[in-house]
Amino acid sequence: MSVELLTTLKRNGFSDSTIAAITGVEEEDVEQRRREIEITPSYKRIDTCAAEFESFTPYMYGTYETECEAEPTNQKKIVILGSGPNRIGQGLEFDYCCCHAAFALRDCGYETIMINCNPETVSTDYDTVDRLYFEPLTYEDVFAVIQRERGLGGEVACLVQFGGQTPLKLALKLQQAGVTILGTSPDSIDLAEDRKRFAELLWGLGIAQAPSGVATSREEAREVGTSIGYPVVLRPSYVLGGRAMAIVYDQTSLDRYVTEAVDASPERPILIDRFLEDAFELDVDAVADASGAVVIGGIMEHIEEAGIHSGDSSCVVPPYLVEERHLTTIRDYTRRIARALKVVGLMNIQFAIKDETVYVLEVNPRASRTVPYLSKATGVPLAKVAARVMAGASLEDLNLFSDLEVTGVFVKTPVFPFVRFPGVDTLLGPEMKSTGEVMGGALTFGNAFAKAQLAAGQQLPQSGTAFISVNDKDKKNVSKIASDLVALGFSIVASRGTAAYLRAQGVDTDLVFKINEGRPHIGDQILNGGVDLIINTPLGRDSFFDDLTVRRIAMLHGVPCITTLTGAAAAVSGIRAIQNEALTVRSLQQYHSEIVADGT
Numbered sequence: 232m233s234v235e236l237l238t239t240l241k242r243n244g245f246s247d248s249t250i251a252a253i254t255g256v257e258e259e260d261v262e263q264r265r266r267e268i269e270i271t272p273s274y275k276r277i278d279t280c281a282a283e284f285e286s287f288t289p290y291m292y293g294t295y296e297t298e299c300e301a302e303p304t305n306q307k308k309i310v311i312l313g314s315g316p317n318r319i320g321q322g323l324e325f326d327y328c329c330c331h332a333a334f335a336l337r338d339c340g341y342e343t344i345m346i347n348c349n350p351e352t353v354s355t356d357y358d359t360v361d362r363l364y365f366e367p368l369t370y371e372d373v374f375a376v377i378q379r380e381r382g383l384g385g386e387v388a389c390l391v392q393f394g395g396q397t398p399l400k401l402a403l404k405l406q407q408a409g410v411t412i413l414g415t416s417p418d419s420i421d422l423a424e425d426r427k428r429f430a431e432l433l434w435g436l437g438i439a440q441a442p443s444g445v446a447t448s449r450e451e452a453r454e455v456g457t458s459i460g461y462p463v464v465l466r467p468s469y470v471l472g473g474r475a476m477a478i479v480y481d482q483t484s485l486d487r488y489v490t491e492a493v494d495a496s497p498e499r500p501i502l503i504d505r506f507l508e509d510a511f512e513l514d515v516d517a518v519a520d521a522s523g524a525v526v527i528g529g530i531m532e533h534i535e536e537a538g539i540h541s542g543d544s545s546c547v548v549p550p551y552l553v554e555e556r557h558l559t560t561i562r563d564y565t566r567r568i569a570r571a572l573k574v575v576g577l578m579n580i581q582f583a584i585k586d587e588t589v590y591v592l593e594v595n596p597r598a599s600r601t602v603p604y605l606s607k608a609t610g611v612p613l614a615k616v617a618a619r620v621m622a623g624a625s626l627e628d629l630n631l632f633s634d635l636e637v638t639g640v641f642v643k644t645p646v647f648p649f650v651r652f653p654g655v656d657t658l659l660g661p662e663m664k665s666t667g668e669v670m671g672g673a674l675t676f677g678n679a680f681a682k683a684q685l686a687a688g689q690q691l692p693q694s695g696t697a698f699i700s701v702n703d704k705d706k707k708n709v710s711k712i713a714s715d716l717v718a719l720g721f722s723i724v725a726s727r728g729t730a731a732y733l734r735a736q737g738v739d740t741d742l743v744f745k746i747n748e749g750r751p752h753i754g755d756q757i758l759n760g761g762v763d764l765i766i767n768t769p770l771g772r773d774s775f776f777d778d779l780t781v782r783r784i785a786m787l788h789g790v791p792c793i794t795t796l797t798g799a800a801a802a803v804s805g806i807r808a809i810q811n812e813a814l815t816v817r818s819l820q821q822y823h824s825e826i827v828a829d830g831t
Contacts, residue, residue, distance in 0.1 A: 273299035312398030313347025610823035677808030695763030
């Protein structure tokens with residue numbers, strides 16, 4: 232390819248990978264050709280003063296022009312890779328981590344550089360870092376910035392842990408190009424993501440994992456599904472937010488979803504796990520240093536049962552239903568896995584408890600979306616701690632000798648955009664739908680849950696009529712919830728099957744028609760203001776017309792609609808707290824001061 236053509240393509244925004252795809256060569260060949268003829272990007276300063284006077288703001292963007300306005304120094308510098316565009320599954324939680332990492336490193340005397348392509352984030356504010364590059368989070372663009380920053384001989388290292396899954400994918404290639412990756416090594420990152428290697432690691436540690444397999448075709452997926460048994464969870468590897476994930480209960484459903492999973496990550500195989508029905512799920516965030524010391528930031532119990540994406544499930548710290556012996560096992564597993572993976576910095580592990588066995592579901596050697604939540608609950612800025620550890624400090628240097636504790640109860644609740652997207656089903660599943668989160672703190676679980684629901688825009692009713700319609704699998708567990716609602720002053724109406732079951736259990740229940748059974752039906756009752764709370768748990772991802780219509784009507788009319796029984800039980804606790812306790816305001820500083828006073 233001629234110098235003129237390659238220069239024209241680069242000036243018009245063609246990436247090396249795009250040029251390689253068009254010309255049928257490898258991306259590395261295009262990069263090498265560019266460097267041979269010295270076609271490299273220069274960086275211009277964004278004029279924040281509209282040419283009224285000279286701008287000194289260190290906002291840079293890449294272009295293929297001759298003059299470069301970037302002014303790298305010879306100081307020790309650390310490049311932080313941001314999270315990129317906000318989307319479902321990857322939002323401001325990671326931006327929080329990037330900012331706190333930058334603040335901590337600046338306090339330690341490092342020059343901080345942020346690479347991000349989202350001007351809506353705090354990490355792209357003028358005073359967050361010493362220099363900001365508005366560049367795509369691709370290998371080509373990130374490596375070009377690092378090369379420019381190396382210009383005067385300054386030491387340049389890179390952090391990939393704080394921006395979520397996007398920068399994590401670049402770690403191995405950057406290391407192969409000679410970039411120093413601080414914290415957990417790219418090989419350990421790949422080990423945690425590689426299903427076969429990770430399963431061998433857990434087997435060697437004697438830690439249980441749900442039966443699983445890997446497939447690259449429909450035929451292989453069928454074989455895995457048959458061998459490990461249904462139901463199974465399908466998930467593409469290297470994706471965030473549960474994109475294209477599904478729980479399938481038979482081979483027909485598996486065939487239907489395999490194509491979707493492959494499309495989500497075409498260069499990676501499909502991961503298939505046995506779905507642990509009716510299991511408790513928990514999340515753990517921890518920080519480890521190079522010496523092998525591990526401090527657990529918190530163990531968070533999911534309020535929704537297994538099968539709901541962790542980003543869509545409310546969770547509580549400290550756990551309120553899990554037995555202490557299981558928590559002891561979880562702490563032990565967390566430390567052993569962190570040391571086996573040689574984690575330096577943050578790590579997130581998802582656990583499940585079923586039939587008295589603790590299973591490891593997933594390990595992410597990076598910041599998770601729960602880091603800001605735990606940091607506020609404990610009063611310890613975990614992202615700052617992790618950044619300093621990755622820069623060489625030990626946990627002992629930071630006066631962290633034991634796992635973090637909380638005073639009171641803190642509930643995290645997701646915020647959903649259903650009002651803006653009325654066509655989206657409110658039924659929760661393994662694919663993430665929430666776009667934010669809130670936190671409620673109190674001295675009791677019910678009070679904290681009620682506060683969190685209020686903050687999320689969902690006002691729990693104190694009385695009225697509750698409509699209950701659950702699938703056959705859930706019927707055995709719904710009678711206590713219904714009885715509790717009656718004791719709290721609610722009237723119960725239910726669909727035909729649920730009403731018959733509740734009556735047989737001695738719960739006073741009125742029958743209401745489904746939408747296809749004639750009028751007046753449940754939709755009419757909601758429209759007329761006759762329903763104050765809905766508990767609706769259809770089975771599987773494909774809900775029947777009636778259930779979907781009921782949930783949409785409820786959303787449009789502001790009626791709380793709960794789609795899991797564990798969520799319904801938590802709502803009952805919240806309603807009881809509203810009736811019996813005052814929802815008082817208490818600052819985080821008050822909670823944190825009590826932790827200090829206790830000496831923990």
